[in-house]
Amino acid sequence: xxxxxxxILKVEGLTRRFGGLVxxxxxxxxxxxxxxxxxxxxxxxxxxxxxxLISGVLQPxxxxxxxxxxxxxxxxxxxxxRLGVARTFQLxxxxxxxxxxxxxxxxxxxxxxxxxxxxxxxxxxxxxxxxADHNSRPASELTYIDRKRLxxxxxxxxxxxxxxxxxxxxxxxxxxxxxxxxxIRSLKDEGLSILMVEHVMxxxxxxxxxxxxxxxxxxxxxxxxDTVLRDPAVIEAYLGAPEHA
Amino acid sequence: MSVSQLLIGAVSxxxxxxxAVVPSLVDAYHLALGITLLQFTILATAWGLxxxxxxxxxxxxxxxxxxxxxxxxxxxxxxxxxxxxxxxxVIGSVTSAIVGLSTLRLSGVHxxxxxxxxxxxVKQLVVWxxxxxxxxxxxxxxxxxxxxxxxxxLLALAVIVFAVGWLIxxxxxxxxxxxxxxxxxxxxxxxxNVTFAKVALFVISAxxxxxxxxxxxxxxxxxxxxxxxxxxxxxxxxxxxxxxxAHRVWGPxxxxxxxxxxxxxxxxxxxxxxxxxxxVVFLLIVYxxxxxxxxxxxxxxxxxxxxxxxGSGT
Ligand SMILES: Nc1ncnc2c1ncn2[C@@H]1O[C@H](COP(=O)(O)OP(=O)(O)OP(=O)(O)O)[C@@H](O)[C@H]1O
Ligand SMILES: [Mg+2]
Numbered sequence: 001x002x003x004x005x006x007x008i009l010k011v012e013g014l015t016r017r018f019g020g021l022v023x024x025x026x027x028x029x030x031x032x033x034x035x036x037x038x039x040x041x042x043x044x045x046x047x048x049x050x051x052x053l054i055s056g057v058l059q060p061x062x063x064x065x066x067x068x069x070x071x072x073x074x075x076x077x078x079x080x081x082r083l084g085v086a087r088t089f090q091l092x093x094x095x096x097x098x099x100x101x102x103x104x105x106x107x108x109x110x111x112x113x114x115x116x117x118x119x120x121x122x123x124x125x126x127x128x129x130x131x132a133d134h135n136s137r138p139a140s141e142l143t144y145i146d147r148k149r150l151x152x153x154x155x156x157x158x159x160x161x162x163x164x165x166x167x168x169x170x171x172x173x174x175x176x177x178x179x180x181x182x183x184i185r186s187l188k189d190e191g192l193s194i195l196m197v198e199h200v201m202x203x204x205x206x207x208x209x210x211x212x213x214x215x216x217x218x219x220x221x222x223x224x225x226d227t228v229l230r231d232p233a234v235i236e237a238y239l240g241a242p243e244h245a
Numbered sequence: 246m247s248v249s250q251l252l253i254g255a256v257s258x259x260x261x262x263x264x265a266v267v268p269s270l271v272d273a274y275h276l277a278l279g280i281t282l283l284q285f286t287i288l289a290t291a292w293g294l295x296x297x298x299x300x301x302x303x304x305x306x307x308x309x310x311x312x313x314x315x316x317x318x319x320x321x322x323x324x325x326x327x328x329x330x331x332x333x334x335v336i337g338s339v340t341s342a343i344v345g346l347s348t349l350r351l352s353g354v355h356x357x358x359x360x361x362x363x364x365x366x367v368k369q370l371v372v373w374x375x376x377x378x379x380x381x382x383x384x385x386x387x388x389x390x391x392x393x394x395x396x397x398x399l400l401a402l403a404v405i406v407f408a409v410g411w412l413i414x415x416x417x418x419x420x421x422x423x424x425x426x427x428x429x430x431x432x433x434x435x436x437x438n439v440t441f442a443k444v445a446l447f448v449i450s451a452x453x454x455x456x457x458x459x460x461x462x463x464x465x466x467x468x469x470x471x472x473x474x475x476x477x478x479x480x481x482x483x484x485x486x487x488x489x490x491a492h493r494v495w496g497p498x499x500x501x502x503x504x505x506x507x508x509x510x511x512x513x514x515x516x517x518x519x520x521x522x523x524x525v526v527f528l529l530i531v532y533x534x535x536x537x538x539x540x541x542x543x544x545x546x547x548x549x550x551x552x553x554x555x556g557s558g559t
Contacts (some may be wrong), residue, residue, distance in 0.1 A: 029455045055434065087434060095427040107352035109417055110436040158436065 006034050007066075008193045009054070009162045014063035014073075016053055018159050023049040025217035026102040029164060036184070038204045038225065042238055043216035047197040048090055050214070053162050054195075055087050056080040067161070082111055086160035090149045090167050090197075094139045100126060101135035105155025122157075129153045130181065145176045152183070163187070165196040169203050181206055205229070213237065219225070263398055268393040276392050278509065280464070283399035284457055285505045288478070289485040289497035290406050290451035294413065295446045298422035299489035302351065304479040305344065305360035308367045309337050314459025315371055318384040318468045326390070330459055337455025338448050340367075345444035361479070368474035368557045375470070383469035384484050391463035392461040394472065398460045398484070410494035413449075418442060488530045490537025499538040 007030040014027040024046045031037045039047050052058040052066050056077035065073040072080050086107075095103050104122045125133050134142075139150060148168060155163060161230040170178045181203050188194060188207070198204050204225060205209065212227040213221040214238040221228045228234055268276055280440045288306055296303055316333040324332065348359050375381050413419045421442045432439050458473070465472060481504070489500030507526070511519040534541060 011311070057430070057433075076438075078436050081434050081436040089430075093431050095431060098423070098425050105420070106339060109420055138504050154431075154435070200443045209350055244551075 006033060006094055007031065008068065009195065010064075010066040011050075012064040012066070012077060014053055015061045016049055017061055022217050024053060024060075024127045024214075026217055027214070027217065028216070029212040029222055030196050031193050034188065034191045035210065036188050036196060038206050038208035038211040039195055039197045039214065040199075040204065040211055040228075040234075044059035045237075046212040046217040047214055048166055049217075050195060051087060051166050051195075054162060055085055062131075078110075084158065084161035085164065086155035086158040086162075088148070088155055088166060088168050090170070092144075092151050093153075094142070094147050094148050094150050095139075096140040098133065098139055100131060100137050100142070100150055102137050102158050104153050107154040111158055125153045125157055126138065128151075128156065130152065130179070138242065144228060145180070147184075148172070148180070156187075158190065162195065165194060165198075165239050167197055167199065169198060169200050177203065201229075206209055250402065255303050261400070261404060268396050271331075273392065276396060280392065280396050280399060281509065283403055284461060284497045285482065285485060285501040287399065287403050287457050287519050288454055288482045289489065289501040290403075290410060290494070291450045291457075292310065292482050293489075293491035293494070293497040294406075294410050294453075295443075295450035295487045297493070297496070298419070298426045298448065299443055300426050301349075301443075302357045302483060303360045303447075303450075304357060304476075305341075305363050305451070306358075306454055306479040306482045307474050307476055308364035309341065309356075309454035310461075310478060311364070311367060311371070311470070312337055312340060313460075314462040314468060314473040314554075315458075315470075317459050317462035318386055318473075321386055321388050321462070326388075330456060330513065333455050333459040334452050337452050341448045341451030342444060345447040345453075346440070349443045349447065361476075364474055364476060364479060366416065368470045371470045371474070383467055385467055386438075386452075386463055386465060387396055388463045392464070392541035395460060395464055399457070402453065402460065407494060409449065414494055418445065422446060423505060431434070474514035480527075481523075483550060484527045484530065486537075488534065488537055490534075490539025490541075492536070493539045496537055496539040522547075 008233050009031040011030070012028045014024055015022065016024045027046075028051060028071075028237075029039075039050065041047050053060045053063075053073075056072070056075050056079070059074050063073060064071050065082055065083060067080075070083065072083065072085075074232065095106060098106075099220070101122050104125050106127075108122065113130065123132070123135055128130060129147050129152050131146060131153065134146075139147070142150060152168065168184070169177060172180050177200065184194070184196070184203075184207055196208065198208075208225045210223060211221070211225050212219060213231075213234045215226060220237055221231045267279055271279070288310070292303065292306060295301065299391055304426075313333045316336055319328055320332060321331050328499075336525050344363060353357060375384075395499060413422075421432065421437045422436060424437060424511035425439055425442060429439055462468060462473075484502075485500040485504045486497035487500065489498060504526075507521065508519070516523065530537075536543075
């Protein structure tokens, strides 16, 4: 049995350059089983790049990404996905030419982990994110929040051991935000481990037990959410960023 | 099995049986036309197998067709016919696997240009080999294969290509390709081995093209690279598949049949301007029917359903 303190995901020395720019610079952090870790930082600080490195969209120049006890750094995305790393995208991506049901089936069909679990069903996953009875509805007809829900259902279909959310709550109105926060909390209550990039402070405070803060590709803070959000270095990084001023 | 599926099955069987007796009913001219129709139907359908779901435009059709034809020119008299076809299929699949693995990482436009260049490259390789090694410019094909034999082989191949397309569309591979066509990044994140899926389909499609070339070869008694590797075929196949609509297995055939007849008519009536007219036809198709005949049919159906729903609703 895995103890609750065993890290599900451990990132060490992760580095990625784009030409002269070091977008992710010697990053390290861990996500433990059943916790939600916030990945924060001003615009352009390298959060999405970090997610892309973990999920295999980008190849790291250096560093380790250890999932369970396997170093997956540099693996092709499809293998990482099959190992149980699921994600959503900063700019929501659904398969618009397909039904909602097929969007979820896409997450189920190519993955041994998902397919052997007979209790995972398309309708169950749709209902799980609040899209019950949407199975045969074209994905292109969905509203913005429902597209976000569908994308989440597709990620959950992978039966993830860790879920990477890239600003999943961005762009929701205040009442939708409450729904979204409740949905993510319910995933955590089921024991899912989550790494979430987020700017919405209310969501971070109510969901994340720990936060890692990036600035210019580097980790500038890592600790319990309250402590991190009071950290002068973090406050300065945010206030110093002209986009947020 | 539902009633409508049984009906479709019965109609298809009757159609195949009907087509099979055509050679004994028609004259040589119409038999030749039938062969051309089958040739383009298979080529366009095979093209659509790969390009429909992936939306890659391949101009490599003639490369594989030519490889098939040349295999027959070289080995036709050495080996029994089924073995010749097998060798052609193997060469076609190896060639396409190499091409696929090296090019399918390319983005759309680069892929089009590469496949176009590929046909020329293969042709020049054959020319070089023939001139420097075998020291012949062309080859004679004297095989005991009649026009009727060609027709029947192509008919069988057409049945197979439709069956394979039908099976793929219902398989996990087909589902993977639809997802890849929608969003490759999402496909990877769903655990799909995108490269494998694309190469697999590219190879399957290429094997059919190679076999068409091989089966057609005995039709010419004399063959040389410029005959076997004719770039026009690649373009015609793209036009046909786009007219029909490549996102359904039976779509390309709906383009191949009328366009083969049209090209045949044009080149007989206006031998000097037929290429020009073909170009205009191509432009019109892309402009007026972006999703092909299939798209048009689906739109009409949707419209009917929509108005029926409105009618019953009020
Ligand atoms: N593919 C790429 N090629 C070149 N530079 C890139 C690429 N992807 C990201 N960058 C650069 O790397 C830096 C980090 O970008 P990233 O998208 O990771 O930031 P972020 O923290 O997610 O920002 P935001 O909060 O705006 O989403 C930026 O300067 C960005 O311009
Ligand atoms: Mg980002």
